[in-house]
Amino acid sequence: MMAIPLAGALALALPRERFLGDDAALGRFAVGLSGATLLVGLSALTAFDFGAPQRMQLRVDWPWAPSIGLRFHLGVDGISLPLVLLTALLTFLCLVYTAKHPPAGGRLRLFTALLLVLEVGMLGTFVALDLVLFFVFFEVVLVPMYAVIAIWGTGDRRAAALKFILYTLLGSGLLLAGMLLVGVKAGTLDMTVLAQRHGEGLTRGVQIVAFLLMALGFGVKAPMWPLHTWLPDAHTAAPTAGSVLLAGVLLKMGTYGIVRIALPSAPEGAEFWAPWLGLLAVVGIVYGALACLAQTDLKRMIAFSSVGHMGFVLLGIATLTPVGVNAALFGNIAHGLITGLLFFLAGSVKDRYGTGDLRELGGGLLTSAPRLASVLTFASVASLGLPGLAGFWGEMLALLGAYRPDADLPRATFVTFMAVGGIGAVLTAAYFLRMLSRITHGPVPDERLTAGPVAAVTRHEYAAWLPLVALTLLVGLWPKTLLDVTTAPVRALLGGG
């Protein structure tokens, strides 16, 4: 369904110089192709029956390797639909941006091809309904991302890329073990069947081990503290489009996996590990915020802020309540929109000033580049969780979930988590405002005044930012758009809870 235009992209982007010789044509081609994907995504939106978002819709179910029961089984429901659209949108925007602002290091053709492969993997992960298929897509994402960081990155890119791949492969190993354990024990690899059974047929022990393995595997991706250290390096090194997709989509694959696979297939295991998951989540929130406070690099700071935001998402999941999981899904989308925007902006800042270091940037961005700085302010304010913008609802609902977690979980522990999470929210505001105050406020440093005016914001930059800004506003002002889609499937997932 959605993989078809992408498979086409794969085949077309790979051939030699004969096809689409110059970069401009290549850019148009890539934009057109990802735009078409986005259109397919949007048409899926219209075909989607919002009356029953908990049902898997638009399914594709072909036998793949019948001998071992593998099926090529795809479909979307209310949980995956927003993520699918987010992926299509962000890839599209990345390619629009790249068409005019190619990453340093040339080889645009390869870069475009890799981004498209990446898109296939990401979309596939979100629509796969078969464990092995899911895993295949999950892994497909890694290699292009590794290459993107290693070839077009800046700074110590090889080390960063190596760290990224080692970490995530380790996680994948654990994940595979966990999924196979579930698959073998339950006798099916079909995720819908697994979800319907709610762990029936699996003993408590199996569930506990399986959930641990899967949570660790997904936790690397999410990233969950203390498995996060690959993230800042990877983000700092990656080119703009890479960072945007890494933060906007790749991180979501971890939390999506927990919600989609780990929670429904091993509910007892989830219950056993939930307090620990919550603990790590809360530590991540505060730790990420504190790390941001002392960060001097813009991209590194945004990367650490992801640790904090994904902490809220994980906290939501750990509560095992519909409201908590809703919060997680909401947080996923909001984080994808806002942090994607932030990385676009950080890229633009770096393009213009040649540095992302807060001290070197000095200040006065609002004077020298008022529009860029205004959008940066908007994104930061959204990211710190201002009500009325997207970031707030995820955080608020996660805390609300923690106030009243699932009946079988220790309540006092979670209320403590909630309080600590609240402090984390204050610290989040602190570091974003500190960053804004440092680089956007104050007088323009003297050496910058003599360097001449800064390039104005280009059309392509606007094209990349504005949809994200608009969606942040829309989802923030009208959270119903998202909550209505996710609530029913989440309830179904948690066993009618």
Added chain:
Amino acid sequence: MIVLASLTILLPFLAAFAGFLLGPKLSEALRAGGATPAGPEPPEDPRAVVFEKVPGGGPRTGERVWRRAAVVAERTPLRNGPALAACLPMAAATVLAAIVAFTVWRSPGERAGTLTLVGTGSVPIRIGLQVDGLAAVVALMVCCVALAVQVYSVAYMAKDPRYSSYAAFISLFTAAMLLVVYAGDLLLLYVGWEVMGVCSYFLIGHHWENRENSRAAVKAFLVTRLGDVGFLFGIFLLGIGAGSFRISDVLQRVPQMPDTTVTVAALLLLAGVAGKSAQFPLHTWLPDAMAGPTPISALIHAATMVAAGIYVVARLYGVFLTGSAALTVLGVLAVISMVGSALAALAQDDIKRVLAYSTISQLAVMAAGLAVGAKSAAIFHLLTHGAFKALLFLAAGSVIMVAGSNLLRHYGGLRRAMPLTFLSMTVGLAALVGIPPVSGWFSKDSIIEAAQHAALDGHRAPEAPAATLSRAHLPDLSAHMPVSGTPHRDLVARSLAESPGPLWPGVPGWTAWLIYLGLLVTVALTAAYAARLWLMTFFGETRGEFEPREAPKIMAWTVAALAVPSAILGFFGLGAEELRPHLGSALLALLLAALGAGGAFLLWNRDPAADPAGRLGPLRPVFANAFHVDTLYDAVVVRPVLALARLVVRADDRGIDAAVLGTGRAARRLGGLLRLPQNGNPQTYLTGVLAGVVVIAAVVVISL
């Protein structure tokens, strides 16, 4: 009705968007249509802008240039796009708010409407509004002050390069404040509450070229946000406890909730209230917030946003009555805030900081009123304070612009040159001190009377039978303003009648006494600092080097217009029994005020050129620095957090990361060993994987 209310909110909201996106373009379009009055000015070279500290954060240009621009602005209102986009919707919203208030006055009662329910998987959020007497009058007050400030700013900010975004933020702020006032759902209220906070942040930091302003803005946002987190948790407690976030549902179910839950919730809400309303210990942001342009101080940091805290307490009064420990805490904090900040106001040099500390003090008076059960008196004071404090700030703004400084010692003798401002400010200060018959006297007196009542009679309460008591105290407890709704009264009555255990929810006797004495001391101190400000600004010889003359018309007349409600608003309270002045307390307060003002006058009279505060001796620096609370916070909170942050980064680089890399190296060595069985035969691999799975499964099975 609800449609009108939502329109009232939406108008400024849309105006804000229009301002952000179209403001300057609208101006261009309008200019293109008419004859251009003054040729397009050459854009200012950023290098030429002088970044010296302009007191009060006013426009950065000199007095002469600014005045010319202001006069142009007031003569050509139709060519000023941002001003039109800001003022017209605001005026329309004011009219709508007035209609709403009038309707509620004609037929009191609560009206609620729900637009939609947002399911969250837990307690749903209800996007809906609720209008009753309390909401209607406060909303009207907000609209009036916001309109005055918008009109005033047209001239005041005439020379500001970012007037457009400034006006748009004011519109956005007003929309958020109206949302707080009209909200029928706690989370919706919270949304407005936070948006106000962020607007306040942007407006305090409007002149961000100056690092100090930027810091003040960050501080204001963070301190209030700290309180807001508590506020949010309080909302959770109430919402989950009641099974609904709707305010009326919550109030209805409070009596059935466990006492501890309600008390904890009330205390958590208080954290947010203390943050927003700048009460001790979260008050330190307000004096620094004076870095914003003066009209902003008038709107946000005096008349409306800071009053939101008090408003919320009144709105959720049932919660506070049930969790009465919270009322005691509120009372004690209020006493500390009112006396402490009044003392601090005595020694400030900066006219805006005097007014800022005075705001903290007056908000504390309202909080004290709430603590002793005088809800309607507190709201009454909120309204009169909104009028006269906005007046005082705007008048101060005129003085600052004319004098080019906001230090009291640069003024003097302005009464002849600025008669309109002088008269208005006199009315405002009289209201602040509480001199009959201006508005402040009525409202402050009714609070003092209630405190006196609580102190003298309150301690007898627990002995009396519960039921009669609740009735006996009802007049004090319930809102019964001429336009204020009665449902609250019924609600309080119901909650009192139904709640088990000791019924008089008032504060203990010692707290009541503390509040009473604190109020009296504050009256004297208020009179002293108000007299100092008045004398140093308008009397004696001019001490600064400037040419004293009246502010531009549009500013002076806006201020004068505000003087009308400041003067006569008090008479509206005569309709309600508990708001009428009482002879005993009124005389006592007046005597104390005379004492304070007289003392200030005597000190000043000895040497009109010197500052009466000089007589405070060694106490002066302590007062001027507001008891060094800021220094304390810096040492106890700010620095440790920053140190911790640095520690985390170091730990992240050396600790966790090193551990992981170390494992990586170890793994590589291990990998060397494991390379032996890797012979490339897929079958072996598959066997290995399966063997692994079997082992794991076996372990699991055995462990069960």
